[in-house]
Amino acid sequence: MPTSDEPNCSELVAGHDVSIQTNHSGRQAKKRGRNQHGKEDVRYHESGRENKKPRAKFDRKPWGPKPKVFDQEGNEILPEPRRPKRKVACLIGYCGTGYYGMQFNPPLRTIEGDIFNAMVKAGAISKDNANDPKKVRFLRSARTDKGVHAAGNVISVKLIIEDDDILEKINANLPDTIRIWGISRVTGGFDCRKHCGSRVYEYLIPSYAFISPRPQSPFGLRLREMNSLYPGVMRADPEGEQFWKSIDERLAAKSIDVNQVINAFEKTRATDKTKSAEEIQIPGEGKDDAKPTGLTEVDWQAYKTLREIELDERLKYRITPERLGLVRQAMKIYEGSHNFHNFTLKKSFTDPSAKRFMKNITVSDPKLIDNTEWLSIKIHGQSFMLHQIRKMIFMAAETVRAGTPIDHIMDAFLKTRVSIPKAPALGLLLERPVFDDINNRLTSYGHSEIDFKPFDSQIEIFKQNHIYDKIFDIEMKEHTFHSFFNYLDMFNGATFLDFFTAKYARENGMQEIVQTSFEDEEDREELDAQASDREG
Template sequence: MAADNEAPAASSANDSRPSGDNKNAANNNGSENRRNPRHDHRKPGKGRSEKGRGEWGREKGDKRKKNDEFKEFKRRKLNKKGDSADGESSNNPFSKDEIAAEERRPKRKVAVMIGYAGTGYKGMQVNGNEKTIEADLFKAFVAASAISKANADDPKKSSLVRCARTDKGVHAAGNVISLKLIIEDEDIVDKINAELPEQIRIWGIQRTNNAFSCYQTCDSRWYEYLMPSYCLLPPHPESFLGQKLVELAKEHGVEDELASRMEDVKDFWSDVEEKEIKPILARLDPETKAAVLERVHVMDDEEVAARKEAAKETEESAPAEEKPASETPAGEAAEQTTEPEAQQSGLVLESHKPKNRELGPVDFALRDIKAAYVAAKRRYRVSTERLNRLQEALNKYNGTKNFHNYTVQKSFFDPSAKRHIKSFVVNPNPIIINDTEWLSLKVHGQSFMMHQIRKMVGLASLIVRCGTPMERINESYQNQKMAIPKAPGLGLLLERPVFHNYNRKATESLGKEAIDFDKYEEKIQAFKDKQIYTRIFSVEEKDNSFHMFFNQIDQFKTNHFLWLTAGGMKAAEIARDTTGEKVQQDVDKQLGDEDEEDPEGGEAARATPSTSSSSIHVVEPAVKMSAQALNKIAPNSPSRQNPSELETSIAQALYDLESNTSDLKVALRPLQIVSAREIEVGHGKKAIVIFVPVPSLQGFHRVQQRLTRELEKKFSDRHVLILASRRILPRPKRSARSRNTQKQKRPRSRTLTAVHDAILEDLTYPVEIVGKRVRTKEDGSKLLKVILDEKERGGVDYRLDTYSEVYRRLTGRNVNFEFPQSGPADY
């Protein structure tokens, strides 16, 4: 009865409200009174002033549009100046009227063959507001109308991908970028080159298929390294390393073997001392002479720091727009000194002023002596025997080897440390530039790690100049730390990438031309001579980079490099703690690698060094995996008891990232994997699929882009995909007995359709799927077409073939992933 008494009160309250637009409101006759008394305990209905669900939804706006705007906001992380973190302007440089007035023309996927001299640039890749090769290229594309004004604000809109990233100051005679360009104009190459500085050239533009990615389809790369032949001269007998070579050779009874390897250069240093150094010392008073002899073969930290700073300033102060070094008169640099000895030798060897004192007679005498040493080195001409020995050392690199000692932050057990070298050859015909003899070394390999080529050159040169047995190179592949110094980056240049498999497919089935640099060989050689080689030669002429590098090695008064002597690796042993971390940091610090970035060019993620100090035989990673790394495999997983080698490597990699990467530590700590497998995805390539517990999937998604990037560095040439480990429950039987005995209904998430849809979402994350449709072929087979969000095209278009093949292998169904031609509405 209480409910009956309350109903009229509700009615009278409602009678005073406006009737709204209801045309029958006048005759409503208290429709609000007709309520079921049993429903009075529920919340009261909405009043006329409140919004209905439909009205509220319409005012809220388009959900997809809001999601797109939020994703765009996240992708463009603006800095204080209003520019995005990846160097793209947040605003298009063209006005809306200019964009609207431009004629819309089709863009095609192409491979652009380029060459450049890296002097004055902060590397190849777009990097904030820094001056980079890609930034200048993109501006030239826009200026030449190869990229529309609507896409001028973001290289990702054109799907720009580079084949090989080069670092600051590194040159490339041939490199490739792939992107979508407007190539209707026949003279488009000339138009683009007209907008570029002389040290960047476009060799050609080749049409490719839409799925082409120069990074993924590149089979191998050629690099060239140039160095003066005097790098093969032995250390000075009075230097620390020179003395140790003789001392340990006597101790181990191999003096005759060492002498035979040094036969062709045995009189070099004695002749220099007699003809060049003694006349300088004869002019000095006894006190000055004694001080000079005490310091002449000692590495001066003050001088090293000053020269490094001067070289840094020289490099940073050389903008790309200025005339190249080949146009600079060779005598300009000589004005920096007025001493007769320096002028006669043609050297620029400055006496750097110490911070806390003035230069004295000892400083000037040391400068003259060091200038005489450098001049004598430059007059050296390498013998055939020495070149043959260098080639013998380079041959030791051929094949698949564990190059963990030839990079930074990689342990012996890291699978990505294994690289394949196809050939490494020194040109038997040196060239002479400005009285200095230069050697050309060319290496052909599938892929290279950070500093790998420079350390390979450094080790081979040291083996030859110190008369070290060739077996030492084989020892560098074993499970022991070897301190290998990296040769100067001045002489390194990317010769060209190779696309053998793609070229065969392009000519045989795609109807496209091959990506071939040979047709531009004449132009490339002229460019190398004018823009690259001349810069290398002139910088060495001024800074003496190679002389300083080997002189520092010779005067390094620790046992880091004593593996070059007859004492071998035992003589180079360094005290280490139980984890091996101390020796890793110590060696990196001594070699100048402690502040380097990640070996693959990403953010730092140091790998834990191996803890073994004596064993040099190969041990299966599964046996050596630590208990902490084993915890990265879920306890209820069958792989926990007997993990495969791949699962062991992934667990160890996750633990290393958690332990050594501060910004990933908290996110990775609770995450575990269930299993992992490799899947062939065609073209001889593989993908790694990591299965994780369903409850952990959201945690992986928070760091997935960064995590997959780090893992792909460790597992080179393989895409890494993270999928939830889901189980499909069978469809329940329809019999009455089964319905009676069934304890609970099968969850919708465990059905075959739901699991297959979830795999699609996991594969493409974080890219949104905006459409699907099924096409039935004439033979009755079905093909699923999945349409992805256009905004993320540049980040994943080279992975679409991998997505398709992995989905087919996991589900048995064919699927094509693609992006809309203009927008989702077209579908």
């Protein structure tokens, strides 16, 4: 018998039941906005939880087999057998002519669109995943714009690679202007964009682009004016003087006065220092070959003859070792870590992302192609910003052309805002991305390195037949580089070119530089559209 001091078992049970009921009712009360004693819980009402809407219930798909699918004749279409996918890196090359860039952009034709469709046709991507590239984690290492080429690029994707000849099957469904060089297994966490350690770009440019401006052009006259005010700053250029002298002699033989023709031509053009060069169309250049209003027929024919003779002499030009050495010196200035805020759009000097590291830059020996001499400039950098390479090329070319001291390029890395035009996009191509850092990890897992070297011979043949020939052919037909540099030399009131004159190349000259914007609305729209996923 329990003593009177010991609790009764029934009381324990009853007490336990009461305790449970009390706790339960307390929790229910708390849910209704009252504490465990049944009083109003102020914190509950102040939080607004009593007005919170109940969580929506979503209809889930019922478990079980997928519904059967039938064709038009009523026959059941059996689903494809599931085959394992593997994360791979595809090394590719392509000619961008006729495509609206690299990235998917339906309904426009893009490089990725053709590659994805070829993989589906080859059986590397199942039909269940054929409607959405995201299902197979389709990513690219570097994005290229409309018409831009790539001798080497990398895409990562999950493919069915059971077939030994899957590479040949994919290439068989691609046009000759797109090739997949190789397919390598990678780890599941591989990201071809984030794991890309650096990129190599190539820029092709005719050697005549480094000839000095015509002395009678507005920019030529500006250079002469500043040279007289600040003597001893610029380099002498006897080669350029001889080049233009030979042209003037050919014109004189045809009884054409160069000064008269240029002056007559200049009178038909408005001088507006507030406009950018993109906003002013030079008659007789590029697509516009109509006679300017106010120019007599005699002067117009004389001007066309001047252009023809000048172009003929440019095509016959062969760069001297001295000038080639200047080009190499100018490009070497970019090596190392610098602040490239002036070489892109909407970047301030204090923006940390404006600092970029160029690992190595080389300028090839001249090569003769279809009677035109070309140089190949290869830039190996850790990363690039929008328009950076084209602005780097123009800065180096104009420094050599104008006779500006080579080390003046370094002033563009300073805080002062300098407006730099973009060299033509025609000569730019992506040579290859580099994956040195991630390759060590891949090999530790038993995978092959992501390396283009085993395919160098194939890539060189491809570049010659499908990339270089396109660039050379367009230049021969449209004379892109001749039009571009002549366009700027003849630009009346081009204060953005004052950076290259003796006034600002002299010591402390940068403190007086005039701020003039060369960036137009199209550039700003392009930046906004691409800044989210574009480096080069």
